[in-house]
Amino acid sequence: MRAPTFTPPATSPLLPLPALDALVAAAIDAAAGPRHLRAVHAVILRFDLHHSCFLVAKLLRGLSHYRVPLHPYPLRIFSLVPRPNPFLWTALIRSAVILRPRLPDYQPLRLYSLMRRQWPPSPPLSFTFTALLKSAAADLCLANGLQIHAQSISTGGFDADLFVQNTLISMYVEFCDLASARRVFDGMSIRDAISWTSLTVAYTKTGNLSSAEGLFERSPAKDVVAWTAMVTGYAQNAMPKKALTTFERMREAGVVIDEVALVGAVSAIAQLGAAKHAVWVRDIVDGSGFRQDVVVGSAMVDMLAKCGLIDEARQVFDEIMNRNVYTYSAMIVGLAAHGRAHEAIALFKEMVGKTDVKPNHVTFIGVLTACSHAGMVEVGRYYFHLMKDEYRIVPSPDHYTCMVDLLGRVGLVEEALELVRAMPTEPHGGVWGALLGACRIHVKPEIAGIAANHLFELEPDRIGNYVLLSNIYASAGMWDEVSKVRKLMRARGLKKNPSASWTEDNDGSIHEFFAGDGLHPRTHEIKDTLEDLLGKLKLEGYDPVLSSVLYDINDNEKEKLLNGHSEKLALAFGLLTAGAGDTIRIVKNLRICEDCHLVMRLASRTVNREIVVRDNLRFHHFKDGACSCREFW
Ligand SMILES: [Zn+2]
Ligand SMILES: [Zn+2]
Incomplete structure (x- = not known):
């Protein structure tokens, strides 16, 4: 510890008082700890300066900075001042806010009440209210917050002070009362970047992106925090295209891109599965200095894998020096989703065998998916138990989905049903969906009926489930059941096919297609290309899977509906625009249907x-x- 920077004069001061005040104040600022502050306090006493509100307030601030408890020392110093002014009172209240004393007598609101009751009365300052409001927010005490807000109005219109207003906004945000925060904001005549940003960020965090957007676009003071909040807000609320355009605007505005904004953009591209965008953002990351940042790196691995660039994902993974569980999990899940099961399991073994990184629930999703892809039932069972027994991870419905998929793939459909029935938590749609998928491959109409009934309750609007069940009944020759499923679908009025697919063109623009939609500017060329392709496929023996359509219409109309499936439109667009030898990459929001899978394959x-x-x-x-996928999906 350094020696105190202040050496007092040996005899009575020859300095004029203001100069001595300034010297002592500078010594308080320079103090390196509570011991130094005590030394300065001794000097204050010696030169009879202990009545100075200015110096004592400064001393209190110094002591609270070093977290010296309010009782007894700082309170004693305070009590020696005969008439504390509002600044000194506010310093004491702020100390109480920072130190959070346990005794009720020293609570910030109690001290405020003492301040108001002294004679002559001590008027509060704007900083008195900012301190009190922060204390109410920290205690999550709405009643106190409302009282203080009311006080700030009744004691002289402090609710019109910019600092008080900004603190009121953050307090109401803390209480998740955005309507009150908004009322304060709307009542402000002057706003600064903090006012705009704090409310915008709060809206993005609650998922109210339209309010956030309205505020953000009007804001004259868009700072890096607000830009980043918008990018991440859009990304986290499944609006990846908007996240990306905002990210690009942020760069054009010359705002310095931080790692949070980068992760937002990267996760938006992961959602889109847009490979050209993925390459574009990789260049930005390489030039940003965040290349070795483990959070950005893990997000990059996840994104590249989700964009179909699994080798590039592995390359980025190998270059990250300080990998953590998120990096490993992203890579293992990515390898598994691409069917590279053995590589995924080898990486898991490397992680638990050669590093200190402990697997989490996501790592095991990857491991179990990998086992499922490779049809390794015993290995899968082993890891499922290892997860529970060795790593104490309680299996989630997602883990059960993997296990049902694994058992179902090799034909152990009855065992899969038993597993679902023994689940300690309620199975979600994914679990039943995996079981229904297995019933399609192995033609198990009874179990399919059980799974489908649960799905019709959990996801009543998802047409794909009705189609799957009806196909399973059809394969088993149970035509009465087929017509029952159709009737059910009709009774529920399910008409609209909510499926959508998208693909990138050569410039990286994303083109979106909806089932049966003719909205694309090149729709005629797309339809001609598709017709051309299907004609060629038919010559080679393609027979449309008409059972993928459940409506009571003739076969011609069924074929027409099938040909309007969004992934086929995306495929035709890809054939029309992709360069020679380029891979066509399509992302679909729902499960691919049998007919489309067949067309893609051929x-x-x-x-x-x-x-x-x-x-x-x-x-x-x-x-x-x-x-x-070897025809299992
Ligand atoms: Zn289809
Ligand atoms: Zn496939």
């Missing part, structure tokens, strides 16, 4: 081009007429 051979489709569950790499 097309990959006929047009001699790789096609990668990411549906809501996995990647399908179509090449030379085969799919990486």
Whole structure:
């Protein structure tokens, strides 16, 4: 510890009082700890300066900075001042806010009440209220917060002070009362960057992106925090396109990009599965100085894998020096989703065998998915138990989904049903969906009926479930049941096919297609290209899977509906625009249907081009007429 920087004069001061005050004040500022402050306090006493509100307030601030408890020392110093002024009172209240004393007598609000009752009365300052409001917010005590807000109005209109208003906004945000925060904001005649940003950030955190956007666009003072909040807000609320345009605007505005904004943009691209964007953002990360940041790096691995660039993901992973559980999990999950099961499991073994990184629940999703892809039932069972027994991770419905998928894939559908029935928590749609998928492959109509009934309750609008069940009944020749499913669908008025697919063009622009939609500017060319392709496929023996359509219409109309499926439109657009030899990459929001899977598979051979489709569950790499999922999805 340094020696105190202040050496008092040996005899009575020859300095004029203001100069001595300034010297002592500077010594308080320079004090390196409570011991130094005590030394300065001794000097204050010696020169009879202990009545100075200015010096004592400064001393209190210094002591609270070093977290010296309010009782007894700082309170004693305070009590020696005969008539504390508002600044000194406020310093004492702020100390109480910082130190949070346990005794009720020293609570900030109690001290405020003493301040108001002394004679002559001591008027509060704006900083008195900012301190009190912060204390109410920290204690999450709405009643106190409201009282203080009322006081700030009744004791002289402090609610019109910029600092008080900004603190009121953050207090109401803390109480999740955004309507009150907004009322304060709307009543402000002057606002600074803090006012705009704090409310914008609060809106993004609660998922109210339209209010956040309204405020952000009007804001004359967009700081890096507000920009970043908008990018991440859009990304976290499934609005990836908006996240990306905002990120680009942020760069154009010359705002310094921080790691949080980068992660927001990276996760938006992951949602879109847009490979060209992924390459674009990788260059930005490389030039940003955050290349070795483990959070950015892990997000990059996840994004590249979700954009179908699994080798590039591995490359980034290998370059990260300080990998943590998120980095490993992103890589293992990515490898598993791409069907590279053995590589995923090898990486898991490396992680637990050669590093100190402990797996978490996401790591095990990857491991179990990998086992499922490779049909390794015993290995999968082993890891499921290892997760529970060795790592004490309680299996979530997502882990059960992996296990049902694993058992179902190899035909152990009854065992999968038993597992679901033994689940300690309520199974979600994913679990039942995996079971229904397994019933399709192995034609298990009874179990399919059980799974589907749960799904019809959990996801009543998802047409794909009705189609799957009806196909399973059809394969088993149970035509009465097929017509029952159709009736149910009709009774529920399910008409609209909510599926959407998208793909990037050569410039990286994203083109979106909806089922049966003719909205794309090149829609005629797209339809011609698709017709052309399907004609060629038919010559090679393609027979449309009409059972993928459940409506009571004739076969011609069924085929027409099938040909309007969004992933087929995206495929035709890809064929129309992609350069020679380029892989066509399509992302679909729902599970790919049987007919589309067949068309993709055959097309990959006929047009001699790789096609990668990411549906809501996995990647399908179509090449030379085969799919990486080996017909299980
Ligand atoms: Zn389809
Ligand atoms: Zn496939």
